[in-house]
Amino acid sequence: MIEILNPAELDRARATGALVADILQAxxxxxxxxxxxxxIDRWAGELIADAGARSCYVDYAPSFGRGPFGHYVCTAVNDAVLHGMPRDQTLADGDLLTLDLAVLLDGVAADSAISFVVGxxxxxxxxxxxxxxxxxxxAGIAAAGPGARIGDLSHAIGEVLTAAGHAVNTEFxxxxxxxxxxxxxxxxxxxxPGRGYRLRPGLLLALEPWVMADTDELVVDADGWTxxxxxxxxxxxxxxxxxxxxDGAEILTLPTRA
Known part of the structure; x- marks a missing residue:
């Protein structure tokens, strides 16, 4: 299914995106x-509930996971990169943490992830x-706009990743x-470039480049998710x-405060 949002729905999407960004910054x-x-997962749940929203992950049960996910936010540390299931682990100085959050508010979802070093x-x-x-x-955002094709965005993202010497996993x-x-x-x-679906105003996309330092091969934890x-x-x-x-693309998941 591909949805094209009307102006009222886009306004709601802006509100959802801002909420996701602000929660991630908090x-x-x-x-x-x-x-x-x-x-961190508990705090995410509290912030989402306080906003009258709900996490897209709690009941998330796709074919590739051992669902439902059962948590509010993905927490990936160091060698973990996607679908990091929160667990009893404390953060250490120098850890690389990725937080990935998707929230549904007033019928519209938004999705964002940030990686940063702790300490x-x-x-x-x-x-x-x-x-x-x-x-x-x-680069992917800069390539987006009406008339562009999905392959244009993929190419722009991949050019940056491969130029830095990274192999790119295309499973996710x-x-x-x-x-x-x-x-x-x-x-x-x-x-x-020039391949795939042609972008139209009102289309929402979650763009998410990710890399591993020296491989493009993933392994899955015993939790069935990480x-x-x-x-x-x-x-x-x-x-x-x-x-x-x-006339281009608007980033919806920017924080409203520093």
């Missing part, structure tokens, strides 16, 4: 050395991984979003929900 501020992943230590490899995913995300990528979290079209992080690099290398993941507009 969680980032609390994700200090010694914080427990289960506490005062800044391992150069972690900083570089975060930087390349953020640059790839910016971006996606359409609207009244539900995951919709068509799929947006691979590697692709050929995906890690097969080599144990560090990972990073950046994501925004955007709306295709008449």
């Amino acid at each position: 969680l980032r501020g609390r994700s200090v050395v010694g914080a427990n992943l289960l506490d 005062d230590t800044r391992p150069p490899e972690s900083v570089a991984l975060i930087d390349v995913t953020e640059r790839a995300l910016a 990528g971006g996606h359409g979003i609207g009244s539900t979290m995951h919709q068509e079209p799929h947006v691979s992080n590697l692709g050929r 995906l890690r690099s097969a080599t144990g290398s560090r990972t990073a993941h950046s994501e925004h929900t955007i709306a295709v507009t008449e």
